[in-house]
Amino acid sequence: MEGVFRLVLVSVVFLSSQISCQEAILHISNGSTYREYCIVHNHSWTPLSPTLDAATQYPLVNLTWTLLCDATGVNPDVVKGKALVVMRGDCDFSQKAIVAQFLGATTLLIASNTTLITPSANDSEYSKVKIPLALMRYRDLKEAQQLFPEGMQAQLYAPPYPTIDPSIAVILFLSVVTVSLGGYWSGACERDRLNGCTEGGGGSEGKADSGELSLYSPLKVFIFVAMMCGMLVLMYYFYNILVYIIIAIFCLASASALFGCLDAVLDKIGCSLLSVTVLNKSFSVRSVLLAAVCISIAVVWGVYRNEDRWIWILQDLLGVAFCLNFLRTISLSNFKICVVLLSLLLLYDVFFVFITPFLTKNGVSIMVQVALGPDASAEKTQGNMVEIPAEPQPPSEKLPVVMRVPRFSAWAQNLCGMQFSILGFGDIIVPGLLVAYCSRFDVWTNSSKKIYFVSCCIAYVLGMILTFAVMLLSGMGQPALLYLVPFTLITSAVVAACRGEMKQFWAGTTYEVLDPTRERLLPEGRSERCVEGESC
Structure with a gap:
């Protein structure tokens, strides 16, 4: 069931747009x-x-x-x-x-x-x-x-608004911090798994216990992306029904993700669990209180999700937690899978943003229509053309899969409605999966300087800067993956080639979960469990 929830959310997170008003x-x-x-x-x-x-x-x-x-x-x-x-x-x-x-x-x-x-x-x-x-x-x-x-x-x-609004810097900060922390967390989990394996625990059991899922087959990647395309088309035709299902799933998934993130922070600072026993069952007081806080935050967001003035803070908090937990629990087994997945998602992004306007009746791309909702005509108009309702309108439900930060330069004069800078979760998660793989590869190769992780993070920052630069010059929202995917993939490949590790970087490591259809990387006759004195 958790895997289904992940697929549904991932199918709609690659949605972002930028509002330009006059x-x-x-x-x-x-x-x-x-x-x-x-x-x-x-x-x-x-x-x-x-x-x-x-x-x-x-x-x-x-x-x-x-x-x-x-x-x-x-x-x-x-x-x-x-x-x-x-x-x-x-x-x-x-x-x-x-x-x-x-x-x-x-x-x-x-x-x-x-x-x-x-x-x-x-x-x-x-x-x-x-x-x-x-x-x-x-x-x-x-x-x-x-x-x-x-x-x-x-x-x-008409008060002039600065071309570069401070909200863009906030969006850039949130995305970079989330990708960096998510990648670092993934590497730290891999290090803990290997250390546990070295101390006598089974490597495969450690992986299963951590709740991580690994994509290791190109065929599964193709099926995964095809299902995402199908989900997006369903959202286009049945938006008014499916949007409420997505909202409910987001509340559950983000509350669980926020719990995981905060629980890890409390573990890191050494906060006591303080267990109590009720009816012969042991409960952690910390976990109960933490769960209550996370569920309360998700419920408050769900109730007040259409309140623009302040609810964006909770949405961004839940969104960061969701992306961090996603990067920790979903892993790509080798660089080949990274190339296949990111390339397919780049084509997916470009097709549904740039090609589908020629296929729809209203000339609006399927991705923009789904991202902003069928009633958000004001934000879907092209270039500098806008529409604003003349009469009060009921709140238009929108998918909660974006980071939203109000344009601070227009904060005091929101007579026509609040304006937001927006970045889709997909622009964080997709390159973040490659950053996480680089972080784990640094662990596998015992890289003290974390060269792969650091270089991929820098490439992500440069890709985001280029995305915003093109957006500001063109005056239109951009599919960020168009810039982020080439930046991160090429940078990672160049680093691996310069270090002479492209073969290992491409194929992954011997202790990764193997596709049963592929030839095993372990020596003949060896099991996938650890042997004494050897790390997985």
Whole structure:
């Protein structure tokens, strides 16, 4: 059952996206008080002032009784030199703006009852519009009329956000620390297993007792990736049902993983177990309390998972624990398996991100649609085009398989909704499995400097930096495996070749679990158990 849970979660963790928005702020006042609202504009078409002080103030005229597709019924004297609000519909944004200009308006706001989308027009229309143009929520206009019944003064401005938001540094830190700790933990477990084996314990039993699972057959890797593809397609067609199953599995798996991580930390610092006996059964007080804490954290996340303001902290905590436990318990037996698995997952990532948009009706990739949910249209639009609901919407369930960190530069002005930098668990786990293998290989070769582990970690850092650099330059989210897999695989191969250990690095070690279809690496007539005076 635990293996099934792992497969289901791993099938959906390779999902990540980056939100790029063009929100701005509408500042409405009456001289003594003010209120600010979310608006959406196209900064490349009608740019706005970067600060409130630099924004020109105009009287705001409510003409939502008209769609302003033509000037019929509108008195130019009423709108000349003023900001104008009209309703959305019937004609293009550019046509409304041209009519507003003709009437002498200085700014055009289009009220919407549906969604706020980035204004756009035909190429021939862009040069004709000379006034600022933006969309606002109709309900915000009605609220402003109630707050300022005697007249409204409007200013539009778009605070510039730094290209490199601090949230990216937090995401980078979380991913690098998780991969490094997970790889180190895997190597430490392997060292403990070998030491136990040397002291007289059976190597195969030690492996089984640790609860680790090993991928050692290329055929099993192919089947594993094929099942992941099938799971992703099922999520695409049956998202509204399967998302709740994934959430429930994540709560169980992450609570168990958090328990394992914290229990290992307490063991490391020497915290007493303090066992008690109840009804002839012995219980560890530490384990009971720790289990209660971990289950409580998972339950709190499950109940408040749609609360953006703070729940991301618990999601990241549970996510780090899940990834660490995964890297500790899942091992790849040799570099050949690493190459096969990582290469297949790279193709999987690229296909479902870049190829599937040509196969779907709405032109959105299957992976992005599954990662963000079918209702998250605002985040699925391409490039700098966005959509924001004009009315309050019920929370949209999303898969909990990403690290989420709010964009700190926009923290104080989240009028249009909080913006997050996101990294999928798959971008941590997939290269992390190779890092873990390098860490175990350092143990097998008694490398005091941990050359394979350190070099692979450095390659992961460089790959992540390149991923973020391409994302910032292109303005679009990137499939991180496209950069991480080549960086880590090539670096590990180069290190093995330079040290003259490629044969051993490729084939693994003699004490790894062997595929029964392959020729055994142990000498003929030897068992796989330890003999006295020899390590496994």
